[in-house]
Amino acid sequence: MKIIVDDLMPKATTFFAKLGDVVSVPGRPFAKECLNEAQALMVRSVTPVNADLLSDSQVKFVGTATAGMDHIDIDSLKNNNVHVTSAAGCNAIAVVEYVFSCLFYFAQKNQFNLQDKTIGIVGVGHVGSVLAKRLQILGISVLLCDPPRKRQEIDAGKQRTEFVDFDTILDKADIITFHTPLIKGGVDNTYHLLDKEKLSKLYRPKIIINASRGEVIDNSALLVELKMGRALSVALDVFENEPHINVELLAYIDIATPHIAGHSLEGKLRGTTILVEKYVKFLNQIQPEYLEKQGITVLDEFESEKLLVQYLPEALITEVTLAECLDLFSLSKLARLLYDVVEDAHQFRYQMASARTATEIATKFDALRKNYSMRREWSSLNVIAPDKSSHEQLVKLGFKTPMK
Ligand SMILES: NC(=O)C1=CN([C@@H]2O[C@H](COP(=O)(O)OP(=O)(O)OC[C@H]3O[C@@H](n4cnc5c(N)ncnc54)[C@H](O)[C@@H]3O)[C@@H](O)[C@H]2O)C=CC1
Numbered sequence: 001m002k003i004i005v006d007d008l009m010p011k012a013t014t015f016f017a018k019l020g021d022v023v024s025v026p027g028r029p030f031a032k033e034c035l036n037e038a039q040a041l042m043v044r045s046v047t048p049v050n051a052d053l054l055s056d057s058q059v060k061f062v063g064t065a066t067a068g069m070d071h072i073d074i075d076s077l078k079n080n081n082v083h084v085t086s087a088a089g090c091n092a093i094a095v096v097e098y099v100f101s102c103l104f105y106f107a108q109k110n111q112f113n114l115q116d117k118t119i120g121i122v123g124v125g126h127v128g129s130v131l132a133k134r135l136q137i138l139g140i141s142v143l144l145c146d147p148p149r150k151r152q153e154i155d156a157g158k159q160r161t162e163f164v165d166f167d168t169i170l171d172k173a174d175i176i177t178f179h180t181p182l183i184k185g186g187v188d189n190t191y192h193l194l195d196k197e198k199l200s201k202l203y204r205p206k207i208i209i210n211a212s213r214g215e216v217i218d219n220s221a222l223l224v225e226l227k228m229g230r231a232l233s234v235a236l237d238v239f240e241n242e243p244h245i246n247v248e249l250l251a252y253i254d255i256a257t258p259h260i261a262g263h264s265l266e267g268k269l270r271g272t273t274i275l276v277e278k279y280v281k282f283l284n285q286i287q288p289e290y291l292e293k294q295g296i297t298v299l300d301e302f303e304s305e306k307l308l309v310q311y312l313p314e315a316l317i318t319e320v321t322l323a324e325c326l327d328l329f330s331l332s333k334l335a336r337l338l339y340d341v342v343e344d345a346h347q348f349r350y351q352m353a354s355a356r357t358a359t360e361i362a363t364k365f366d367a368l369r370k371n372y373s374m375r376r377e378w379s380s381l382n383v384i385a386p387d388k389s390s391h392e393q394l395v396k397l398g399f400k401t402p403m404k
């Protein structure tokens, strides 16, 4: 059994080795020939997969170690009897902590208190719901926009829904952060969700964060608005046409990073472990005799969270003591110990400034992603709190906090 894995899936060759012959290949550009005689393909977001790609192969399982699935033509694969799956939720915490770092940056730069602001979250799935929960724990107001979830609640007979529409977010939120999938067309279209028309409706100064997909915001329209002096502060982790991005935007936005919001070590490793677990279950259903031949009788050892705990190394900073009660200021200091988006943004700007051609831009964009030194999540840090209330808040926010 030949299993193709993207070479940027941490530990993939180790985890999948018990299940077959693992071949690790670059995801972009992707060489179709490697699929000869392969039965399974594990990709990341940079590899478009459709029936055409698999046409001469025996691949019956495609997994993506990511949350987004817009690079996969799910219908065409299913029509060809290919099982398709993702690692939904694997990097939700990483993205949330990226957004927090952006929020702390803007609060410091523009000298405001996040508790005086309303944050509009567009897309309240794995990322959006963890973000909303953490913001609410800190007493920060949120507005939630998720039409599919709103419909589900109404269909289930709920009288009052907490969800608002996108126009309300545009009108009422001070900060808007996007966490939708990329959906092209249909009732839930998110392609150019923030387009020229919607941008022109932003009357008050706003902060916009996009860590979903570049195409959710019309980048050309955004550039035009920014050039005209519209009062927008912007953080973009994702761009239209990656890796061939429009670098002109960088001169007008506050934070730009090369699609790394989800790249915590935990997030990336979980992407692999979720796929291993799903692939074992798939084999157990269609070819249990193969697993037996491989000497695999107990599936428990392939459980995603078990593998994660087993292989997660100790963090660089493991413990800190908080001398005073937890507040937004001390939280921003704690968060910065683990991750500061400004460092990634500086590096990105530096690399892009020396890119002379479209090819150089694309090459440098991918190189930054490939060589990214993955950060750790808040859960990797023991915070010793001075009081019970701070301790409880830290636990709810995801830190490891032993009782004093
Ligand atoms: N920058 C990065 O590194 C990362 C980017 N992503 C992107 O973020 C997206 C969200 O991630 P998750 O929360 O894990 O996905 P998810 O699928 O759990 O949540 C997406 C939510 O968006 C909602 N939604 C769908 N259409 C909508 C619309 N028109 N307006 C508002 N909400 C809508 C869905 O109902 C769902 O609740 C992914 O699909 C992926 O494209 C995810 C992880 C890392």
Ligand SMILES: O=C(O)C(=O)[C@H](O)COP(=O)(O)O
Pocket (backbone or CB within 6 Å): 008, 044, 045, 046, 065, 066, 067, 068, 069, 091, 259, 261, 262, 263
């Ligand atoms: O999970 C997603 O969706 C993402 O956007 C990933 O974080 C992107 O990471 P790569 O798969 O491109 O490394």
